[in-house]
Amino acid sequence: MKLATLQALNQAKAARKAVVLVTDLDSGEERLVDEGAIAADPLAALLAQQLRQGRSTTVEHEGRRHFITVHAPPVRLVMIGAVHISQALVPLARLVGQDAIIVDPRTAFATKERFPDVKLLAEWPDIALPPLGIDRYTAFVALTHDPKIDDGALQHALERDCFYVGALGSRKTHTRRVERLRQAGIGDEALARIHAPIGLDIGAISPAEIAVSIMAEITSALRLESGEKQPRPSDPAKPCYK
Known part of the structure; x- marks a missing residue:
């Protein structure tokens, strides 16, 4: 070279x-x-x-x-919310080679006892996020269910072209979220990038299952071209395992 x-x-x-x-x-x-x-x-x-x-x-x-x-830069997974789903996502992120970061101003949840050996920022997103240099190689998930915490964080992620932005909540919850973000000045094209309800639809119920569905959707967004479908196991032209 x-x-x-x-x-x-x-x-x-x-x-x-x-x-x-x-x-x-x-x-x-x-x-x-x-x-x-x-x-x-x-x-x-x-x-x-x-x-x-x-x-x-x-x-x-x-x-x-x-x-x-x-x-390519190492993929980072930024989680807003030190919640049970985050606890399950951290080891999944490590398994696929992603650097995990958790942001949550609620110090009762954001503790080293609950999240050992992971970068944990017990601060409000408007303080914690700017120094992280979030970019297009960042997957961003909002998991607190609290608009005071999630909304500003989502706005930050959308403005920085993260390859994946997801938010926990039902369709009804997301409809209200979209309206709040629209009133905050976020355009419809950017709002359409939010994956909500978050994760692939695999019938997940427990925090661990939801974490699996989220990581699967993140991987799909990272590896598949927009609009490309996951090959079926029965399709001999496109083997599932490479």
């Missing part, structure tokens, strides 16, 4: 920007493609697919072999 490429790569990592290193295996030429520039690259479709999947691979294009090396 050339020194200039390494320096640019380190800068991208420090800024939490996703980049893809494309190496021509026949000539040795290399180029670093910023996520925002992928659409203009000759390998645009292949680069977008590998970045979405978070995998490096060898591809062939127009008779030439290229190695695509994906460099």
Whole structure:
């Protein structure tokens, strides 16, 4: 790897920007493609697919072999609410390689005894969230059921293009939430990005089951292209396990 490429790569990592290193295996030429520039690259479709999947691979294009090396920031899971669902989400986040952060100003809930070995901020979201540098590689879930805590936090997440934003509550609860956020100046396009009721519909009842449904929906938002459906086990053309 050339020194200039390494320096640019380190800068991208420090800024939490996703980049893809494309190496021509026949000539040795290399180029670093910023996520925002992928659409203009000759390998645009292949680069977008590998970045979405978070995998490096060898591809062939127009008779030439290229190695695509994906460099994406670690995904962060920010949870608003030190609740039972959060307790179940933390180990799930660790299993899939996500950095978990919990924000809750209610000090009776946000305790190290209930949440050991996790970044825990017992502060109001308007204080705790700005220093975190929330970005498009952040999954954001609001779980307190308290508009005083959740609403401002959701507004912060929507303004920062998180790849996933979800909120706990029934459809009726979410309808009232949407109206409050609309009155706060959030547009309909942004509001439509909120996953609510949160999680995939798997009939979840317990906090642990709800956590599983939330993590499944987060993974779907991260790995599948918008509108793409999860392949069925019976579909031989699209194996479920890769």
